Amino acid sequence: MNINLKVWRQKNGKSQGKLVDYKVEGVSPDMSFLEMFDVLNDRLVSEGKDEPIAFDHDCREGICGMCSMYINGRPHGPNQGVTTCQLHMRSFKDGDTIVVEPWRAAAFPVIKDLAVDRSAFDRIIASGGFISVNTGNAQDANSLPIAKDNADEAFAAAACIGCGACVAACKNSSSMLFVSAKVSQLALLPQGDPERNTRVLNMVAQMDSEGFGACTNTGACSAECPKEISLTNIARLNREYFAAQLGSDRS
C-alpha cells in the first residue's frame, strides 16, 4: 500500500507548527500504524533532509497509554476500542490520505511534533486518586469480602490507561472521564470509602486548576476511549461530588 500522510510538525512548545506532507510507500497491511512511522522515520534519518517525527509510544500493546495520535480527526484513529499502537494498516486503503495531529488541549501543551505533556494527569492523581494506606498496615486480603459485581465494576473503571484520548476527543477538552474513572474505582470499593468526600473534592479542584474544560455530557470521551470506559462513571463522579459538597464544610 501507498499512504499519503499529513503530519503536524512543531519544533518545540514555543514555535509555530504546521502540517507537512509525506508519502510512505510499500506499507504492509500487517504493519501497525506506529511501525509505519518507524519506516518513515528511518527514511528521514537516512536521507538527512528532515528530522524524524517525534511521537510518544512505549509498550506497543495498548496498555501503557503513552501513544497519542489524533488520526483523521479522531484520537487513536478510526477503530473502536484500540490505541494508536494497536491500530493496523489493514484498517486503511491504498492511496489514503491520513492527517495526524497531536492531542489538542490547553492542559496538554505540545513538547515536539506529536508528543504532548500530560503531567496534569499525574497531578490530579496526586491530589486524591489513592487510598491513604502506608505499607505494612494491611489486614489479610480475604478479611474484606467484596461483592463480585462491585469488584468487576471497579476493575472496569480501573482499566483506564491515562492516555488522554478523552480530553482530546472532547470539544471542551474536559478530563471528566479520566477523573471519574479513578473516583469510581475507589468509590465502588470499601477500602476507598473513608476518604470518598475529600478525594472527589480535591481531584475535581485540581482538574479545574489544570485548565481542563467543563463537561457537557456529549459522550465523545467514552465513544473514543480505547478502553471503553463507561459514561456511567461521569454520572457517579457527579453524584459523589454533590454528596461530598453537601456533607462537607468546604464548598
Added chain:
Amino acid sequence: MLDSKIPQGPIESKWTKYKSTVPLVNPANKRSLEIIVVGTGLAGASAAATLAELGYKVKAFCFQDSPRRAHSIAAQGGINAAKNYQNDGDSVYRLFYDTIKGGDYRAREANVHRLAEVSGNIIDQSVASGVPFAREYGGLLSNRSFGGTQVQRTFYAAGQTGQQLLLGAYSGLQRQVGLGNVRLYSRHEMLDVVNIDGKCRGIIARDLVSGKLERHFGHAVLLCTGGYGNVFFLSTNAMGSNVTAAWKAHKKGAFFGNPCYTQIHPTCIPVSGDHQSKLTLMSESLRNDGRIWVPKRKEDAAAIREGKLNPNDLKEEDRDYYLERRYPAFGNLVPRDVASRAAKERCDAGFGVNKTGEAVYLDFAFNMKYKYGKQVATLKHITDPTEEQLTAFGHEVIKEKYGNLFDMYKQITGVDPYKNPMMIYPAVHYTMGGLWVDYNLMTTVPGLYALGEANFSDHGANRLGASALMQGLADGYFVIPYTIGAYLANEISVKPISTDHEAFVKAENEVSDRLNKLLAIKGTKPVDYFHKRLGKIMWDKCGMARNVEGLTWAISEIQKIREEFWKDVRVPGDANEFNPELEKAGRVADFIELGELMCKDALERNESCGGHFREDYQTEEGEALRDDENFKHVAAWQFNEVGNWTLNKEDLVYENIKIAQRSYK
C-alpha cells in the same frame, strides 16, 4: 570471593531475625537522608512510596512521561502468593521450593525464601490500596494456576494484573508526591552514577524535554530499571525498556550477574514481517485452558501452512499435544523454558503451522466446550445441551477470563481466536540476569542498590510465571525498607554533598562528551539498523539454543557491529532538545556492549540450566543437563574496559533443598 551477606540461622527464621536486629534510623535522621530511585515500575514505585512514608527524602526518576507507564504495566497473567486460600496444600515452603526448582537450582536460597515469606503481605497491601483483583461470587479472592506449580496460588485482575498492581503502587507514589515527600522527575533518563570515596552518591540525569544534564545527590541510589530483553531488538519489552542505567552502574563498579540467563516466553504472537518493531505476549494464564498442539503428520502441517487445510478440520487423533505427551504430570503447564524448547523442537522438525513455519497452536475449543460449556449448562439445568450450546456457553466464560487477550490477538493478527486456534511462538520476555546484589539488595558498589528485574537474585536460570510481579513488589514494599537501614544507619552524619563536587563535574562531562560524540559521527545508518543486526545475532546464537561455535562467532560479530556503530551511526538533531533518536542511540550503544558479555557468559557456562540451553549439554531426551560440580555458582562479571571483564563467582549453597535433575514428567 563475593560476600552475599546471608544471615546465619535456619532458613525459616533468617528474615525474621534479620528484621528485628537490623540497625534502625530514627525518624529525625530519616528526614535528612536522601534516596534516589531510578525507574517507577513495580519495584521503583513501591520502594519510592514506602521509603517516603518512612520519612526519607526521595527523588524518583523515569524516562516515560508518567511513572504509571513503566513496563510492569504490561504484565498480564498474575502474581503468586503463598496464601493457600484454595486449601490445596500451598505453603511458604512450597512456593520457595517451586521457585528454586523452577529456576533450575541456580538461585540463592535465602533470598527466595524471603520472597515466599513476604508474598502474602503483597496481596494484603495491594488489596488495601484498592487493587481490584478478580473475585468469586462469595466476595473472596480468586486464584488460577501458572506453569511449574501444582497449586492455584496466582492472583489476577483479568489479563491486566500488572496494570492494576502498578496503578496501585503508582497511586501510593503520587500520594507521597502530593505530600511533598517524593520529588518526581518524569521524562528524565539516568545516564551515569556518581561514586565518591568508594560509595555511590548520586546520578547524572538528562531532562529529555530540554536535553539538559542534571546532577542529583543521594545518600543511596536504587536502580529499579527493569530487564534488558531489548538487546534482542524483538522482545515483549516496551520500546523504551533498556539496560542503560544498569550498564552505567556496571561500568562504575557494579558486578553483572548471570547475564546469559534470558527467558524466552513460549506463548507470543509470531513475527509477521521485517517491519516488526516488537512482539506481543499472550499470557501464560492461557495455558490453563489452552492446549498446545501441532499436527502429527508433516504433510498436514505443510497443508496448513499452504492454507489448504483448516486446523479446525484436523481430527483429534491427528493432533500431537506434545506437551501433554512428553510431560504428563504438568502437561501444558510446564515451566516456560521447557515449553519454549519443546515448541522450537517441533517447528525445527517441520511441524510448524504458519507461513514461516515458526508457530504452534494454542487451542481453546476443547475446554471452551467441554469444561466451561458443560459447567454453564449444568448451572442452567440443561441436561442434554447441543454442541452449539456448549460452545456458546463456554465462549462467555472464556471471554470473561481472557477477553482482553483475545481482543488483543484479534487486533494484531486479524484472526478471531474464539473461532480459530491461536498461533503462538516463543519470544524474549524477561531477563533473570542483572546486577549482582547481596541479601540486602546492594550491588558491589556501597550505597548502590538494584531491585526487581534489574537485579539477578531470585529466579535462578528460569523464572516461573507470575513471579516477576511478586519479586518487584517484594523488593520495593517489604525488603528494601528494612535492608537499606543497615547501610543508612552509618550515613546519618553525612551531610548532602554539593553537586559541584569534582566527581559530579567529571561524570557530567563524560556523559556530555558521549552524547556529543554520538551526534558528531554523522554516519549513514539509523540507530535501528544496528539494533536489528545485534538482535538477530543474539536471537540466532544466544537465544533458545546455544553452542560454542555460534557464541564465538557472535562475539566477534558484535565487536564488529560496535566498531561500525561508532563510525557510521547517524543521529539527527542536537543534544539540547527533545531528541528520541539520541536517546535510542545511547541505549543501543550500551546493548551492543552487553550483548558481547551475554555471549561470553553463555560460552563460559559449560552446562545447560533453565533458560540457558547449550546444545552440547543435554540429556538423551533433549532436556537441560546441569553440571552442579562445576557450575553451581553465580557468574558475577566485573567490568575492566569495553570488551574486557573479570569473572567472579558466588557459590550457591543448598542447605534446605536437595538438588536434583528437574523433572516435570
